[in-house]
Amino acid sequence: MAKHLKDTKYSVLNLSPxxxxxxxxxxxxxxxxxxxxAEKWGYNRFWLAEHHNIEGVASSATAVLIGYIAGGTKTIRVGSGGIMLPNHSSLVIAEQFGTLESLYxxxxxxxxxxxPGTDQLTARALRRNISSGEDFPEQLAELRNYFKPSGNVRNHVRAIPGEGLDVPIWLLGSSGFSARLAGELGLPFAFAAHFSPANTIPALELYRSSFKPGVLDEPYAMVGVTVIAADTDQKAQRLATSHYQKFLDLVRGxxxxxxxPVDDMEQIWTPREKAMVNEQLSSTIIGGPAEVKAKLEDFVKTTQADEIMxxxxxxxxxxxxxxxxxxADIWNN
Incomplete structure (x- = not known):
């Protein structure tokens, strides 16, 4: 059965720019x-993303910021979109999120x-021993074990707080690796269509086709998308030039x-840079209320997402x- 906008939940991804x-x-x-x-407007979650050594992103100490947001709100779910596990000890993450779950x-x-959510030099500064991500399934298993009741203790190491707590774990991805793993483990999956649009449908299909009941009985996919809405199409297009410039700077390293915002991006980027930015941001939705509603409806029909972030x-x-x-008004009307 095809999904429509009214069938999905809606959430926020924030990098504290x-x-x-x-x-x-x-x-x-x-x-x-x-x-x-967002809580007042009916958004389901407010997630913060881990990035490092980027001057325009302040959410590097993600767990600390999650605590600040959760402490300043009442009902909205707050979480990580995501914690980059190769940067951290699994025990530390279990303790941090065990603390957050105990508080909220x-x-x-x-x-x-x-x-890693950063460059290799910064990754080395974070963890010393660089991980390629190939051992991610083992790290994930270790982390999940720390949340199990005390009867599952191995090597006398326990996560306190954390042990025995039900902290929902999501796998995030921009390709197929985490999609397949999330499916095989029966976990919810979140895909980063906002910067990997070409891989969106293949990854979602892989997640759903490889899904085996585990934590969930049925697959649950959340898809991230950039939306810049304003009262008119013209204003939204101008506001979006800040977003274009952000990715242009990334392309330029x-x-x-x-x-x-600027009046004319053509004065800033070359034709080649424009093509590169537009390709990476091809899923971006920009416009006034009518334009955004139509594009969001189409996005949900195409992805069959259970939730949009x-x-x-x-x-x-x-x-x-x-x-x-x-x-929020589009979703609620």
Whole structure:
């Protein structure tokens, strides 16, 4: 049976972006403000992503920031989209999220990725021993064991807090590796269509075809997509130039703080750079309410997602709030 927008839940992905001329402290205040509004507007989750050594992303200490957001809200689920497990000891993550679940019971999600979320030099600074991600299944099994009741203790090492707690674990991916693993383990799966659009449908099909009942009886797929909404198509297109500039900086190997919108991107990028950015952002939805609703409806029909996680970074916080408000109105009307 085909899914429609009204059949799905909607959530927020936030990187606590730092804008040009702004500070990290302002970014954190904006994140908690967005989370409180999202809770009021009916969003299901508010996830934060682990990235390191990127001047425009303030969510590097992800578990700490999750605690701040959960402590400043009341009902919305808060989690990681995701924790990059190769950067960390499985025991440390079990203890961190055991602490969060103990503080905010029934509201914490643990989304896990197998990429470092940074460059190799920074990955070495984080973990010393570089992991290629090939041992991710073993790390995941170790982490899951730490959450089991004390009867499953191995080598006398226990995660306290963490042991015996039900912290939902999600696998995140932008290719097929985690899709297959999530399916085989019966875990929920979240796909990053907002920066890997070409792999979206193959990964979702792989997840569903490889699914075996485990934690879940049936597959549950959440798909991330960038949406920049405004009261008019023209305004949304202009606001989106901040997002384009962010990915242009990544293409150029010089990521920086989120830049203000511009009137004409043609003055900034070369034809080759434009093609590269547009290819990577081909799933991005930009426009006024009618345009965004039509594209979101089409996105849900195409992906058959159970839940949509919306990422949307604009330079001005007020524009960001308005964008997420429009999206919530689309879902609720």
């Amino acid at each position: 730092v804008v040009q001329g702004g500070t990290v402290e302002e970014s954190f205040r904006n994140s908690i403000d967005l989370a409180r509004h 019971p029934g509201r914490i999600d643990l989304g896990l990725g197998r990429a 010089a990521p920086t703080k989120l830049k203000p 919306v990422n949307g970074e604009t330079f001005e916080h007020a524009d960001r709030l308005r964008s997420f408000e429009i999206i």
